Amino acid sequence: MTTNMSSESMDKLVSLCKRRGFLFPSSEIYGGLNGFWDYGPLGVELKRNIKEAWWKDMVSAHDDLDAPEGAPTAYQMVGLDCSIIMHPQVWKCSGHYDLFHDFMVDCRETKKRYRHDQVRGRWVEARGKKFFVATQSGGEEGFKETETRALKHLGLRSKQVDELSWTSPLVSLTTVDSFAEVLGPDAGELGTLTPPREFNLMFKTFVGALSGEEGAAFLRPETAQGIFVNFKNVVDSSRVRLPFGIAQVGKSFRNEITPRNFTFRSREFEQMEIEFFCHPSQSAEWYRYWRDRRYRWYTGLGLASSRLRLRDHDADELSHYSCGTADIEYAFPFLPPGEFGELEGIAHRGDFDLRSHREGKLARNGEDLAVEVDGEGKPRHRGSGKDIRYFDDQLKERFYPHVIEPSAGADRGTLAFLCEAFHEEQVEGETRTVLRLHPRLAPIKVAVLPLVNKDGMPEMAAKLYKELKRDHAAYFDDGGAIGRRYRRQDEVGTPFCVTVDGQSLVDGSVTWRDRDTLEQVRLGAAEVLPELHRRLRATC
């Protein structure tokens, strides 16, 4: 009967998005720009509704007097909107500068690409040749692999291993100056690696009209850091007390290597982030709360639990600072069956961020985090030196709060809601295309339609339309047959249509038509607004 998304219908959805004005390729008249997308008239409404639902549910309508279901205690939520360009030191202390600023090496023979600092190897001499055998493996495996590959390169057998004379331990490729004597990690010949080339995953820009390195800055790769560097400002200015969260919605930028899959991996994207601050002793409970709370938000707005999953990261997937991370993932139709794409990550970040911004960039040192130092014992990246700890005047205790970070992608969410909503179904031999968007998210909430353009029906419909439009996104359509107008609204996800007909002129009632059930009921014209309001009320 009704079919949900398959990878074939993804093409249809992409086409619908273009045709009806949800999404356009950026700069399309100039041929587009890889990794950038524009939201059209309906797309901007949909995305705004998603962001507004998030803001309302997380911040403005949050009940800060009682503990919500599943929460350890009551808590406060406030918002923030910080600049996209920040002091460059922010990104050094956050770890993005090191993590997003890589040198890459390509192999001309195998067409593979490696991170310069992740390739290592050993120098070997044999049969009058001296060369560097590279590998991506470390430790015992690295030793074994370099040995095997050295033998293979020289055409020796394993029992001739004694002919190999190793002249170095396993060292990083960064210690090698010339690649002419390097055997790439997957290569058969020497000297196939290109010189290391700089890959900057952050967008670089220049502050000031004179562009020089001293004015170099970055477009933010995440909104979170703006919250951390404003932590003390918020605490000092807004009477918040732990536990509380700071929320922010805004654009971020990353030079993704491979933008793919429609808007899923864009280079300019919008995030909806919360940094939730709590006492370290309670952080594990809050982490669990936010995982579940955020998962429920998506299901409450209509993402089916069969395509949505909450996945805890394995220990080896965790960032160096994180004590726990879970992803909320959606089985996008463009992914292979069984694969999921990330919508949101909920990370337990401990005190990494606030400490780093005071003391300098931290790195893992055994069980603990310590300021990362350079060769001279000085911090690799200096912190602000400002004491941005929290003072609890009840406990008379000054400490770094722990941070739980639910970080959601607004564009990915928008795409997931679109994919989930897209349906094609057979109605009396005709294919009906319908977006079953949650009424809160639908770009148009109600369409007002005169059944025919005579006998005063258009006038009555126009009056009702104007009244509804003051409070809700309404649409007026008097073109063509009524059936066609219903289908047009179905295709863009309008949940309700109100039709003014002959009976309306007699008793002032109208037809209320439901997008999903196709059922129609009669309603007094004055009841339309309250009914709409009731249906759009937040439920999650």
Next chain:
RNA sequence: GCGGGUGUAGCUCAGUGGUAGAGCGCCACGUUGCCAACGUGGUUGUCGUGGGUUCAAGUCCCAUCACCCGCUCCA
């Protein structure tokens, strides 16, 4: 970054060196009392972009851009 595929009207696509097409959509008028009705008329093109070959290029060649698939890479 590599390999393969694709690019023609708003959308889906046909067009095998010789006048740029179809269906759907969209607009107007008429008709029309509830699920993509009907009639009549109309609208739509830098054939992705740039160069080349040719008397002649949507079609052949080169380059380039974008999208899709697979590698590679990655919050």
